[in-house]
Amino acid sequence: MANDKPEPKRPLIRVSDFDFYYGEKQALFDINMDMKENEVTAFIGPSGCGKSTLLRCINRMNDLVEVARIGRGKIEVNGADIYDPRVDTIELRKRVGMVFQKSNPFPKSIYENVIYGLRIQGINKKPVLDEAVERCLKGAALWDEVKDRLDTSGLSLSGGQQQRLCIARALAVEPDILLMDEPCSALDPVATAKVEELIHSLKNDYTIVIVTHNMQQAARVSDKTAFFYLGKLIEMAKTDEIFMSPKNEQTEAYISGRFG
């Protein structure tokens, strides 16, 4: 986890020479990138360019897709190749949490939603769980809105609240890395602002990768920005640089809204 000493940030996630296929169709081409500790990295790019695909590769969510396979290269988290056959995907996913593009709370109470990750680890002590619920809901800026109705269904919440509930649920497992796939795509500006604030505050404890279609959002929340196009990583740099002086023409065209 985070170190207080100002030592150079090391790459927590390293993708090298990564090719990825859905059946015969290649979705990612030769991706090379580093994502550093306690940084927010934003993935931008037109629809279908492989942002979600790469994100889902980082916690091996693509294992669920029947036809998915890796062509070449590897992804390392904390120096360990996560596609090594010996890797315990359960442990990996505890370390690498994920918030999905479509919010998907369980049809359980808000309380049970938040502590799901703890319950399945066999943690059942009421005080521990109560504490976790409060901490995570506060962490996800949802506590004040739901503290009086923790036993109502998670599905009774509004879309934005559901998304924050999903974030709270991911926080409860205390991951090192948080992958967020368009967490604000279904949210109104107010809720979006809340989630962005949240990302800012989470930055101290987590390494965050966020996919977004919203250029302003990428500019606001991220330290680094990676631009993808047709399955290739076109450019990755400090967010300021990408937005102020992109080196690549396509990047410039995309962020200035000329295509995509």
Added chain:
Amino acid sequence: MSATATLRKERPVEGLGFHKKPSKAKSTERAVFWLFRLGTYFILLCASVIFLTIIFKGSQTVFQSSFPFVNVEFLTEAPQTLHVFEYEGEKYELSDNNFRAFEAERGVEIKTDTYAYSGGGIWPCIVGTVLLVVGAMTIALTLGVLSAIFLSEYSKPGKILNAIRLSILNLAGVPSVVFGIFGLGFFVLAGPIFSFSPFEGYDFQFWPLPIYFGFAGWNVSLLAGCFTLAFMVLPIVISASEESLRAIPQGLREASLALGASKWTAIRTNVLPYAMPGILTSSIIGVARVAGETAPIMFTAAYAMRDQLPWEGLEKWSDFFFQGVMALPYHIYVVSAKIPQNEYTERMQYGTAFVFLVIVAGIALASILLRIRMRKKYRW
């Protein structure tokens, strides 16, 4: 100007010809519509005739005009011989027990016309059918849900999976009497037996443990019947379960996995509970089949007549499963086909059929209620 005028002239004077005689398409449509309608009415008619006959004739046996309005004897006694006789100018129809009491009371011996199976009631058949249904559905649901989970959650699509699906599909098309033969061969004659003491026909002992094993057969028994019936409805249960599992959004599985759940944990906590109501509902149709089929239990579980109820005269608990039972569908078969027909047997037939329908409807209702309760508990 003039062009518009000519156009206007060519148009029909009244409306657009809506009131002319119907076009050909229109009359075909009408004929086809009536064909469908008649077909539906015909089915409705058949269904009403069947149900009304059974309800009308059956309720005469099951209900009566005087207190307690229900024919208690019919619901609580075993089938008996019916004695029909005249005594001191009055006509009596008494089942065996009552007749003996009648004789003893009056201290006389009366000559009577006797009709086999036409007196008493059908209590042992009700008990037997309920036991068979509960047992078979327990087995079928357990096996069916397990294999459905395997098929739709774990297995990789491919030739083997297709072969398995195909054989399950074929299983659904096998006539029930074939299941009966299968049950006879596999369970009745060659069912595996474990025992703590040596028994006739045991094959080997798990030495040094005092456990003896052999394919000695289960005889005509509740256990053999339950397994045979369970295998018969397995295709229904499996496809119902698979469908219900598929209906659960993939997002729930992904969300649990992303929180560090193993596949099985995800299924157990976030798939099965929500799929269960659907599985139960779709399995109701299986309940009706299990309760209704005669052929599979004919050789495996059903007795035409048995004096003791299943829980009477047991030496050890396991005997409960190794006894034959009476059952409603088989009883209907016996009183309709195995004994001489007369007005008294007809009463039995329709009475039994009526009770049978009520029980099947009751079981279906119970599963629906259970489903509603589950839905409430796991509200989407």
